[in-house]
Structures are given as structure tokens and as C-alpha cells.
Amino acid sequence: MAKARTKKKPAKKAPRKTRAAKGKKKAAKPRAKSRAKKGAKKAAAPARSRAFIHRSKPKNGNGKHADGNGKVLTNGKDRARRTATEMAKQQRAISVSEFFSKNRHLLGFDNPTKALLTTVKEAVDNSLDACEEAGVLPDVFVEIQAVKDKADRYRVTVRDNGPGIVAKQIPQIFGKLLYGSKFHRLKMSRGQQGIGISAAGMYGLLTTGKPIRVTSRPGEGKRARYYEIHIDTRRNEPVVGKEEFVEWQKGSGTEVRIELVARYLRGKRSVDEYLEATAIANPHVRLEYTDPDKRKFVFQRATKELPAEPREIKPHPYGVELGVMMRMLRETRSHTLAGFLKSDFCRVSDRVARQICEEAKLYVRARPKRIARQEVDNLYRAVNATKIMNPPTDCLAPIGEEGIIAGMKKQLGAEFYTAVTRRPAVYRGNPFLVEVGVAYGGELPEEGLVRVIRFANRVPLLYQAGSCAINESIVGTDWRSYRLSQNRGALPAGPAVITVHFASVWVPFTSESKEAVAHYPEIIKEIKLGLQECGRRLSQFIGRRRRAAERERKLTHISQYVPHIARGLREILGFSEKHEKSVVRKIRDMLERSRT
């Protein structure tokens, strides 16, 4: 974005500069006026600026106002003007890390509270991704320590039992933004951009001056290495401050330690809540957490089954944007257009490839690199005009209905649990699936709105609930027909927790800080269908419970009068008290049988 702006500037101003120079040189010549006018007209047309036309006349008319330094005097006032050469001195590429160090709110470091959460979250997400990819049941240790004598300073430590990281890669992964394994592939994983942990490290570095400390042992029999990594924000390059071999307890794993300015709070949108939610969506994870007050929490594993390994897929033609398609055309190893389409995308068969080429009026054996420059527009249109089968959906690894229920049971003392895993669907060529869980009753608070726990690829989303498709879907569902109370345009109320898991090879977040899922109609539709299914079951449960309570109440009501009937009959018929008791029993049995 910034790059584009700097490029544009000189391009716009160029004609003006040359004209000014011309005017000065040719001021004495009689034809100068008309020529200058011509030039002015030409320039004015694209600019379409009144101010420009107004200014250009006197300027070119006598040429007095322009001096050799490129400064132009207008209306007798001095106004600083710069030449292209001057400007060029300031024009240079902006490094991603520099951009984000200035725009850290985009990454979730807007305030000290959120910074702490984001740091923990990025580190834990990475640990879980790594463990799962390596097929290890994750055992994650999180500690937040208050730094002595420094208010608002915390040290976050996250340690896992994952596969570890090869020494060579450690500085890159932790000290370079947009470096990672997950951006270039389409595979369901927690991280996707390669920004998170390095951004957290950078935030720590910027606020405390302390480097990221990473220890990793890439396997049994290998030595663990300790790194202190700084980031050269200008060049977006890691700077290794210290590197040494250290002892590691056992097995492989990685430990990240970041010191940062932060604020620790409990309650909503806190680290505590994030970890609890993580435990719900990841029943296979064991989490150990020590908070700044040195209180220790252990979230035990609810299942020893690792989620299925998500399969990596090639992009679906519908999900690729023009720019991306150009890049793919340039970078492909195929020599023909049809070959490119078949091998670089999923769901493109010979027939479909031919159809696309035909539609785009392109030769099937055309060279992709040429197409990238010239006919990519046609190709792009043709792709979207051709009917292509939906992408494969076995690339998604849902938590599963049982998993969601197990996760909720572990953390919520509710009375009723239900969960729905929807069948995969597609938005913009990306397969996704939605899972919904509902917990109700029990220890959940009767008062207030329901608690919503949002997950994207098993990661809890704590901020931006209002602008998230998940919340919109919940609010847009009529919960009153499922026996929860709900005000117009609000979340339902009652002793319930609603969890929604959005899983996809590419989660469409509304911002880089990954806090809210974008509002694609296909996504909202799926979420709503999941909610409705859970809602129906919930309604059934509430209905059954209400009916049971009602029946119980009625039975109790009748029951208290039964002895009077028996007593009255005994008084009239004069039978024994023993028989009276048997009459009471008989009536009660009868009522029980007929269920009132």
C-alpha cells in the first residue's frame, strides 16, 4: 500500500515539473505562450483540477514565478515545493515489520491487556500446530510472570513437547515477519500468515528492549539450543544476539519467552478465558497455566485421540484472485496453459481445462508465462464462468460432535450438551465447515445473555465479537422458538453457552489480528443451520425438562390430596387405617401409571 503511494507521487508531478522548466527556458520566445497553453491543457485534462488550471496560466505566461530551485511562487506567497529528485531521496520500500511496528493494533497489540493475550495466544497456537503436525499429543505449559519492580511488565513463557525447530530456522521464524510454513499452502491450521509470534516478539522488543528468547530441541539425541533474537525492523531481518547450547529436560520441544509491557486482568477476554476456551475446543490438549499470582491451573486432556491430520489441498479456481492467478502463472512449472490449470488447481480435469481455455479463447498449449502478462483477465473471467466441481472437503479436520461435547463437559458444569458438525461447504472456492455446540443448565448462570465462545481452526476468538459472522448468525437466529428468551437484535439470554467452530483451509478474518470471521453469506448460512439444529435439540431438552417439572408439580399437587380421599372413604365406609394406607398407595400407583 505504502509502496504504491510513493510510486504514484512522482508520476503525477512529472509533467508539471517539465513544463515549469520549459517555461523558464523559452520565456523570451514568442511561441512560448501558445505552446505552454497547449501543454497546460494536456496536463489539465487528466488532473481535472481547477486549482491547477488557474495556477498554470500566470506561471507559464511570464515564467517569473518559477525559480531555479523548483520553487513556485503563487499569488505573491512563498510556498515550499520539492523536486522529484528531492522526493526520491525519501522514497524507499517499507519493510513489513516496520509497517506493523507502527500499526501494531492491526495485529492485536492495541493495548497492554490485549498485547498479553495476543502474545500467549500466538505462542500457544504455534505450539499446538507444531505438536499436531508432528503427531504428538500436545502438552503445553504457559506461565505469566510479573517482572520484579517494574509495573506493567510481564514475562510470558510458553513451552511445548512438539517436534522442536531446526536451529537454522529459529531466527527466521521468530525474528522475521511473514515468514512461515503456513501461508503458502492451503491446509487447516491455527496460524496462517506467519506474522503472529514474530509480531509478539517485536512488540516485546519495542516496549522493553528485551529480545525473544527461544530454546528448542529438535529431537531426542540432539542438543537444545538457546537463542536471543532481536529484529531489524527496517530490513525485516532477525538479529541473533546470543546463541548457545543448553540443557533440555526431556524429549523434543520448544520454549519461547517474551518480555513485554502488558496488563494482566482476569475475566472476559483474558488469558484465563482464552486458555479455558482453548481447552474446550482442543480436548486432546493438556494445558498447564501459572498466572502472575502464581496460581496454577491444569486443563486436563479429555481425549487421547489426536484430531485427524488435515490434508493440504491445491487452491480451487474459484478462490483465486486475479493477482494471485498472475503469480501462479508466472511461477508454474507447467509449460502449457491446460497443464497449469490441471496441475496447480484442484478439481480441474482435462475436460474442465479445455472448457476454460475455450471460454477464454486461449490456446490450450499457450505458455503460462505469456498469459500472465497478456490474457490473464480473460482467463480469470473464463474460470469463473465455467462450472467447476466444489473443492474436496476431506482436507478439514473437525473437532467432532463428541469432541466438542467432551471439551465443554470438561470446563462447563452444564446439565445438557449437544453438538453438531455440519457437512463441509464452500465459500469463494475455499472449503470450510462449521461446528456448533450448546451447553445448557446446571451451574451456568441463569441471569444474563448466553456466553458465546467462537473458534476459528480451534483457536478461540475473544475480540471483535460484534463484527464477527458467528455473532451475527447467533443474533440472527430466532432463539425464542428454541425456548430461550431473546431481545430483538441481541444474543439470547439464559443459562447456556454456545460454541461455534469455524474450520477452513483459509479462515477469512476481517483483520490481520484474526479476531472476527468475515461475513460471507455461505458461512452465515452454515452457522445458522448448525445453530438451528442445536437449537431444536435444546428446545426438546428444555421442553422435556419443563414437562417433567410440570408433571412432578402436578403429581405433588395431587399427591397431597390423596390421603384426604382415603381418609374420607375410611370415615364413610369404616375400614381400617391399614386399608386406608393401601387405598393411598393404590391411588398413587394409579396416578403414576397414568402420568396424570
Place this chain on the structure above:
Amino acid sequence: MAKKRSKKSPLINGVGTKVLKAITGEAERLHGQIRRGTKPHMTYPVRSLSNVKYDPRRGHFKIGRSTSHRDLSYTTAKTFAQSVRLMSLSKDLVETDDIATKRDAYYMSKNWAEAAFDSQPDSDTMMDDIEAMLGMNREQLGFVPEEHGGGVAGALIVIDRDAVTGKKLEIDCAKQGSGAWSVPSCVEHLKFRTDAKFLLAIETTGMFQRLVKHAYWKKTNSILVAMGGVPSRACRRFIRKLSDERKLPVYVFTDGDPYGYTNIYRTLKVGSGNAAHLNEYFCVPRARFLGVTPDDIEKYDLPTHPLKEVDIKRARDALKNDPFIRHHKEWQKALQKLVSMGVRAEQQAFAAHGLNNVIEKYLPAKLRRGGMKTFLP
């Protein structure tokens, strides 16, 4: 069922065993249902004007065939228990030859813990249900009303028994001074001696007192009865019994308004819709309506009050739903006329023409042979 039983033995004392039999029979039926493991239920005749037929031949309301079936269920559990316990209480009363007023019964239910009645109207309704179900009247069941039965003065000697000794006791209604003999709640045992020509049933005690004060009964050789609003069962039974035994004509003198016509007079003559199951004995089919008729209001130029909305509603309702009114065109005409006049006149309105106008002018004129033609059926 009700008819058969009470026809032969309408007297309380004679029916003790019948009452006991009815109660025990009902209890045994319930007990049997319970022992068989089926849901016990009770069947009551529907007690409302909608389940009432006017029998012109017999001259009173008869209960229809609609019954309400009451299973033991959530909604009926309490009333079910109350019915059984109230029957038990009744059995107790009959066996010990005691009585309980309706209010007594209400208070006695307070011993029944959660099955106690919440208010007396509840227990009264329950009593009516039971008497309808058993085909017995509540006096027979041992329950007597609180209401006084009405005042009597005139040429009548009532033969009662002494409460302590049980000896015969004669009460001369001509010797009550400025007061009156009060009709007891139970009249079945009474006997009468009289040579009166007719019986005049009067709505208000005020009018009754005026007639007593001026010894109107002496002049006309009649018996005066103060009903005090809608006549109680005892009052109706008393008039019925007396008039039946002595073949006395009965004339009714009420206010000239829908309440006087459709509630007081109609109830006296044909019985109430609510207790139609025992109207046979609690009505006076031979009663005739003397006044105040709508024609009287015009003829005697009586001071009037405008009809209230409830009056109009009552009149319309009677025209539409009351089987008695619907049977008699004269009554329909009278009610319609009253509604169209839009006024009502009280008995005491005659005082406008002089305090004793009613004694000197109105009643004599009405009781002449020609005047009787203005009576309503």
C-alpha cells in the same frame, strides 16, 4: 334418581337412612374404582340455567340431562378430596342427628389441612354439587343455610315441636305484635292451622312492616310473608307446604324491576336454575304475580328510577335464556315494556301518593276480581 328418592320421603328425619345409603353407595363406588386400579370419577348434574327446562304442567324448573364428569386429575384433585370429606362430614351429621350451617361446614373444613376450603362460596358450591349428585337436599344432608327463612304474620297457627322436650308447640302468627314469626331453616316437620283466604309474599321487609302495622292481614284474612329479597329455600318450602296443605292462593308483591321479576318472583314460583335438581319441592307453582307490573307504573303514575345497565342486561338475559320467561308471552311483554320504558318502580313508591295508599287503594284494587286479571303468571 333424585325424583324417585325424594318423592317418597321428602322429610329429613325419615330419610336419615336413605342419606346414609346414598353417601355410602357413592363412597363404595369410588372405593371400588380405586381397588380396581382405575381412575376414580364422580358425575354431577350440570347446575346452571342452561341445563334447566321449564315444565309447564308441573309448573317448575326441572334439571336437564347434562352432567359433568370429574376424573381425579390435577385440576380436580382438591375438589375431589373435598367432596369425599364433605360427604363424610354429612354422614357424621346425619348419624348424630346434628346440623351444621354452611358456615360451620366451612370452618370445619379448616381441620382438613391442605384440603380446606379457601372461602365459603367454595364450600357452598361443593355442597350444592353433592346434593345434586346424591339427589338429596342439603338440609337432608345435615347442612342448613345461614339465611333467615323470612318473616310471617297473619291468620296462621304453626305447629312446631319444643326443641328440648319435643312436645307439640303452637305458634300463633296473629300474635306476633309488631314483629313476625321467623321461618326456620327446616320446615318439613311443621303443621298448620289457618282459615286465611290467601297468602301475600312481599319482597321488602319495609312493605311487610307497613302491612303488619296496619293489620292488613286482619282486614283481608290473609297471611303475610316477608321474603327479604330472593326467597330462601326454607321460605319457598314453607310457602309451598302451607299453600299446598291449605289450598291457599299465593300472591307475590315485588318491586317493579327485572330483579323483582326474574330473580325474586321466578325463583319463588319455579325454583332456581342453580339448584334445579330439587326445585320440585322448593318452588310455589301456584304463585301469581300481583305487582308492581309495568302497567301499574303507568296506571298509578308511580315515581320511577331509570333502569340501570345491570337491570337492562338482566332483562335481556332473561328474555333470551330463562326457560320460564320464554314460556310466558305475558312476561316477555312485561319485560320488553319495562325495558322500553327504561324505568323501574319500587313497592314503596306508592308512598308518594300517601303513606297508606298501597293499603287503601292499590292492594284492594288489585285483589278485586277485575284487578286479578292484571296479575302476571
